[in-house]
Amino acid sequence: MIPARSKLAAALMAAAVLLLCAGPAQAADEIRIGSKKFTESVILGEALRLLVREAGLTVRHRRELGGTAVLWNALLRGEIDAYPEYTGTLRAETLARLNLADGAALEKALAARGLRMSPPLGFNNTYALGMAETRAAALGIARISDLLQHPGLRFGFGNEFINRADGWPALKRRYQLPQRDVRGLDHDLGYRGLAAGEIDVMDLYSTDAEIAYYGLRVLADDLGHFPTYDAVFLYRADLETRAPAAIGALAQLAGRIDEKAMARLNTAVKLGGQSESAAAAGFLNARLGLNIEVAEASIWARLRQRTVEHLTLVMISLSAAIALAIPLGILAYHKPGAGRFILGAAGMIQTLPALALLVFMIPVLGIGGPPAVVALFLYSLLPIIRNTHAGLAGIGTPLRQSALALGMGLRDRLLRIELPLAAPVILAGIKTAAVINVGTATLGALIGAGGYGQPILTGIRLDDTGLILEGAVPAALLALAAQGGFEMAERLWIPRGLRARAET
Amino acid sequence: MLTLEQAAKRFGETQALHPIDLTVAPGRTLVVIGPSGCGKSTLLGLMNGLVSPDAGRVTFDGTVLTRETVTAVRRRMGYVIQEGGLFPHVTAAANITLMARVLGWERERITARLGALARLTHFPEDALVRYPGELSGGQRQRVGLMRALMLDPDVLLLDEPLGALDPLIRFELQAELRAIFSRLAKTVVMVTHDLAEAAFFADTIVLLRAGRIVQQGGIEELSAAPADPFVTRFIEAQRGHWPDAGVRL
Numbered sequence: 001m002i003p004a005r006s007k008l009a010a011a012l013m014a015a016a017v018l019l020l021c022a023g024p025a026q027a028a029d030e031i032r033i034g035s036k037k038f039t040e041s042v043i044l045g046e047a048l049r050l051l052v053r054e055a056g057l058t059v060r061h062r063r064e065l066g067g068t069a070v071l072w073n074a075l076l077r078g079e080i081d082a083y084p085e086y087t088g089t090l091r092a093e094t095l096a097r098l099n100l101a102d103g104a105a106l107e108k109a110l111a112a113r114g115l116r117m118s119p120p121l122g123f124n125n126t127y128a129l130g131m132a133e134t135r136a137a138a139l140g141i142a143r144i145s146d147l148l149q150h151p152g153l154r155f156g157f158g159n160e161f162i163n164r165a166d167g168w169p170a171l172k173r174r175y176q177l178p179q180r181d182v183r184g185l186d187h188d189l190g191y192r193g194l195a196a197g198e199i200d201v202m203d204l205y206s207t208d209a210e211i212a213y214y215g216l217r218v219l220a221d222d223l224g225h226f227p228t229y230d231a232v233f234l235y236r237a238d239l240e241t242r243a244p245a246a247i248g249a250l251a252q253l254a255g256r257i258d259e260k261a262m263a264r265l266n267t268a269v270k271l272g273g274q275s276e277s278a279a280a281a282g283f284l285n286a287r288l289g290l291n292i293e294v295a296e297a298s299i300w301a302r303l304r305q306r307t308v309e310h311l312t313l314v315m316i317s318l319s320a321a322i323a324l325a326i327p328l329g330i331l332a333y334h335k336p337g338a339g340r341f342i343l344g345a346a347g348m349i350q351t352l353p354a355l356a357l358l359v360f361m362i363p364v365l366g367i368g369g370p371p372a373v374v375a376l377f378l379y380s381l382l383p384i385i386r387n388t389h390a391g392l393a394g395i396g397t398p399l400r401q402s403a404l405a406l407g408m409g410l411r412d413r414l415l416r417i418e419l420p421l422a423a424p425v426i427l428a429g430i431k432t433a434a435v436i437n438v439g440t441a442t443l444g445a446l447i448g449a450g451g452y453g454q455p456i457l458t459g460i461r462l463d464d465t466g467l468i469l470e471g472a473v474p475a476a477l478l479a480l481a482a483q484g485g486f487e488m489a490e491r492l493w494i495p496r497g498l499r500a501r502a503e504t
Numbered sequence: 505m506l507t508l509e510q511a512a513k514r515f516g517e518t519q520a521l522h523p524i525d526l527t528v529a530p531g532r533t534l535v536v537i538g539p540s541g542c543g544k545s546t547l548l549g550l551m552n553g554l555v556s557p558d559a560g561r562v563t564f565d566g567t568v569l570t571r572e573t574v575t576a577v578r579r580r581m582g583y584v585i586q587e588g589g590l591f592p593h594v595t596a597a598a599n600i601t602l603m604a605r606v607l608g609w610e611r612e613r614i615t616a617r618l619g620a621l622a623r624l625t626h627f628p629e630d631a632l633v634r635y636p637g638e639l640s641g642g643q644r645q646r647v648g649l650m651r652a653l654m655l656d657p658d659v660l661l662l663d664e665p666l667g668a669l670d671p672l673i674r675f676e677l678q679a680e681l682r683a684i685f686s687r688l689a690k691t692v693v694m695v696t697h698d699l700a701e702a703a704f705f706a707d708t709i710v711l712l713r714a715g716r717i718v719q720q721g722g723i724e725e726l727s728a729a730p731a732d733p734f735v736t737r738f739i740e741a742q743r744g745h746w747p748d749a750g751v752r753l
Binding site for chain 1: 552576
């Protein structure tokens with residue numbers, strides 16, 4: 001049974017490598033566009049992707065990669081070539097320490113980092129605070145200063161706004177706001193919280209589609225706190241030599257999207273159910289007189305791609321975890337000193353929230369599949385190490401002594417007696433790791449690794465339950481399949497003698 | 505064949521065995537007996553290196569047992585424990601032939617040896633494909649014995665080999681086992697707590713108490729010339745409260 005097992009492990013590894021190769025490969029001359037995880041950014045990313053494609057270049061759009069920091073660092077490292085950004089964000093947040101006085105200073109600071117900024121796209125998407133119209137009217141609040149009279153109001157801010165230097169901390173100082181009930185939440189969930197009356201005040205982007213939809217009152221920034229957030233594209237300076245046509249595509253967008261147009265696009269996607277691609281194409285065709293057609297991928301094509309991505313993440317990380325964790329478990333068992341350290345370290349990794357672990361990986365490995373695979377790999381170690389150790393430690397003294405008394409060497413005892421006896425427990429550990437892995441891999445979408453998490457992420461953003469289910473249902477089915485698969489493996493691999501014992 | 509010289513073993517606070525001198529003569533059967541916790545299993549463990557002595561030394565056929573020599577020595581000793589200590593994840597046949605396969609014996613040689621052992625121990629050949637969990641207690645004990653005999657060892661060590669069997673099967677197996685021993689003419693060391701069993705098998709009985717040898721000799725010697733009141737008490741206790749017990753003591 002040992003050769004059979006190692007053959008299977010080899011087959012698993014080979015499959016993982018194949019999947020990795022078959023997965024989203026990156027062509028050297030491909031233009032990569034990124035976008036942040038909100039609708040407007042995705043639409044702008046799509047608009048640029050379509051224009052670059054029209055210019056005859058190979059282009060890929062990595063949607064919803066994360067917040068500003070993720071995109072900025074990805075651009076600096078060259079993992080993406082361009083992404084939509086706002087001047088206010090650059091000056092007040094990303095490069096705040098430089099105290100950039102004006103646009104020229106900003107361009108210089110960007111140039112020093114090998115980056116360029118496109119001409120403004122034509123709209124200013126500034127921050128604002130908003131309240132439900134009825135509530136605001138009842139309390140007589142029209143300006144941000146009016147909030148001073150109502151210290152009991154509950155604030156719910158997007159996770160980015162609440163932490164950004166130009167967000168809540170600065171606003172609070174500027175207006176001396178007294179409110180204490182301030183919580184961070186997903187921007188898209190904020191609207192629902194406001195509608196349900198769970199919060200009173202939230203942060204808005206002035207081009208948000210929901211302002212009209214929910215009938216929100218935008219509070220006047222009477223002290224002029226929020227800077228201008230002109231939308232631009234940031235791109236790598238080397239794009240000018242690598243792909244001049246892409247710069248041409250960027251120039252086409254200059255000054256073409258005003259605030260109304262952007263809000264309409266956001267509404268079309270968020271409330272009208274249009275895809276970002278279709279909305280962007282429709283706009284470009286009308287505004288620039290182009291004739292771009294977008295083919296929407298069928299649900300099956302999407303599902304197939306997500307499944308390949310998800311399985312790639314799971315199989316590579318799980319195979320690697322098995323390959324390392326079983327030897328570590330054996331070591332932990334044979335050397336109790338090292339064992340305490342190994343089990344302790346693996347346990348510590350397990351206590352890190354999965355999301356935090358994913359984000360920790362970004363500075364080291366960037367965005368996309370590799371950091372997600374490493375995070376999932378680390379996450380899968382503990383159940384396998386612990387069960388390998390427990391399985392070996394659970395072998396009774398009579399059996400241990402029988403193996404010794406026969407005159408078997410360390411290697412033979414391990415391979416012929418100890419590991420086979422511990423196999424049911426080890427397999428149970430691998431099963432646990434696999435099920436956790438499948439579930440946790442959905443978080444990989446947050447750092448651009450794709451998989452079933454992608455439709456879930458988009459579904460939350462668009463408040464589209466169908467889309468959420470498109471990710472959640474296959475993820476749940478895959479977890480069940482993993483569970484079932486390992487139970488089948490148990491029947492195949494675990495000899496009758498051990499199963500009979502387990503049943504009695 | 506096997507010699508212990510001032511061999512002693514301590515487990516934590518307990519002196520399991522005080523320094524002991526003991527020689528096991530080749531081709532003879534030595535039975536170690538004594539009450540629970542007297543150190544008899546520890547004594548057996550010293551002989552095949554499962555227990556390493558704190559002091560003194562153990563010699564097998566001229567070789568002192570050390571970390572380096574112990575594996576080779578163990579392959580010349582068969583070891584049988586209660587219930588056989590069989591590996592539950594492989595069949596009876598695989599249990600028996602395990603070491604031969606490790607050592608790379610030819611398939612024909614293994615098959616021939618397995619058949620001979622099954623005949624020797626009256627084990628039904630069709631039961632060899634069963635897993636230990638699917639065998640009766642007596643059958644498991646026979647498999648344990650076959651496994652110990654597979655490499656045709658010089659010495660057979662048995663630790664309470666029949667302890668877990670019900671009396672009828674035990675009675676039957678005792679007779680068979682003694683027949684096997686006399687046929688193979690091997691050096692045998694057996695541990696038991698049952699004096700009747702000891703008397704039935706032993707050329708020499710070693711009575712242990714609290715880690716020391718109280719008396720050594722044949723059963724008649726122990727009975728007629730006890731070295732210590734404990735010997736008499738031990739024999740009396742084993743005779744039980746039924747004076748006409750059909751055991752020849």
